[in-house]
Amino acid sequence: MSLLQKLNTWYEDYGRTLPWRGIDDPYRIWLSEIILQQTRIEQGRDYYYRFVEAFPSVADLAAASEDQVLRLWQGLGYYSRARNLHAAAQYIMKECSGRFPETHEGILRLKGVGRYTAAAIASFAFRLPYPVIDGNVYRFVSRLYGITTPIGTDAAYSEFEQLLLRQIDRSRPDRFNAALMDFGSLQCKPQPDCKTCPFADECDALQTGRVDLLPVKAAKAKPIDRWFYYFDIRWPQDRTSCTLLEQRTGKDIWRGLYQFPLLETENVLDGDALAAAALHFITEEFGITAASFQVSDPFKHQLTHRTIHARFLRVELRSKPSKVPPKYRVAEVEMIKKIPVSRLIDRYLQSL
Numbered sequence: 001m002s003l004l005q006k007l008n009t010w011y012e013d014y015g016r017t018l019p020w021r022g023i024d025d026p027y028r029i030w031l032s033e034i035i036l037q038q039t040r041i042e043q044g045r046d047y048y049y050r051f052v053e054a055f056p057s058v059a060d061l062a063a064a065s066e067d068q069v070l071r072l073w074q075g076l077g078y079y080s081r082a083r084n085l086h087a088a089a090q091y092i093m094k095e096c097s098g099r100f101p102e103t104h105e106g107i108l109r110l111k112g113v114g115r116y117t118a119a120a121i122a123s124f125a126f127r128l129p130y131p132v133i134d135g136n137v138y139r140f141v142s143r144l145y146g147i148t149t150p151i152g153t154d155a156a157y158s159e160f161e162q163l164l165l166r167q168i169d170r171s172r173p174d175r176f177n178a179a180l181m182d183f184g185s186l187q188c189k190p191q192p193d194c195k196t197c198p199f200a201d202e203c204d205a206l207q208t209g210r211v212d213l214l215p216v217k218a219a220k221a222k223p224i225d226r227w228f229y230y231f232d233i234r235w236p237q238d239r240t241s242c243t244l245l246e247q248r249t250g251k252d253i254w255r256g257l258y259q260f261p262l263l264e265t266e267n268v269l270d271g272d273a274l275a276a277a278a279l280h281f282i283t284e285e286f287g288i289t290a291a292s293f294q295v296s297d298p299f300k301h302q303l304t305h306r307t308i309h310a311r312f313l314r315v316e317l318r319s320k321p322s323k324v325p326p327k328y329r330v331a332e333v334e335m336i337k338k339i340p341v342s343r344l345i346d347r348y349l350q351s352l
């Protein structure tokens, strides 16, 4: 039996049923693919339903505000995916007359869509013969053929793509790709069950005792440590409690999300050093010259390339600070639930 026949047989028996499978709506397939980048299927499924319900069409997504999109995305991380999704929806409405691009090149022009996502949309929505190569496919294919090229690079993608282009089912590239992804995810797992594998006889890694050594992964950079001190400044106003927030801008993490006023330092601060730096910060920023701080326990927040070490300093005032620079906005504490904030801020709020 050829690779294709074996894969098809396996897929008929074990293929997954997923809400974005077996459909040809490019908008929904695109949504699912962007959500599933860096996200487990179980978590992604909920977000997929949320997005489809809030924005049933590309036109609905394009018409939403960025705050609405980020708020719905909250908790998924990698917020640039949400911003790109929103920008691409607006591009489709403006530049493509609201029609989702139907060619691989056209799909690749969408912001946030790389080779993998373009191949997934092209094959699942339009049955174009582009192999999809995600982490699961890399694992299975590298073991099957004994490929030692470090994965996750452009060069590796091209090498695996060339190989799979020779195998892809041109009449049903969607099924071929789904089978390949499921096989890598369910059978050729990091700790695979090779005894029940239909490819055991021809699997290079199994035959040469290298199952644990493949795929070869490119060395990862160590995450950078950053120290964040947030100021949760509160005062009573109109029978409610108010605080100050700012929106993150610039080319950094969490762009577009809201946060408490932030002092970022080069190193960890504690005790007197933290108290002095905190007082200096609120004096400079808000003209507050005397205050006591209630300092939270440390929060450690892991992102792919950064480790954030955060503390929240609660400052209770009798009234609004005398000086509020324009980059801050006054918000009712209750309103924070309705605006997009990072998972870190959310964790802090949940802890109160």
Ligand code: SF4
Residues within 6 Å of the ligand: 140, 143, 144, 187, 188, 189, 192, 193, 194, 197, 198, 199, 200, 203, 204, 205, 206, 211
């Ligand atoms: S024999 Fe094992 S390592 Fe090889 S493809 Fe099958 S499950 Fe993967």
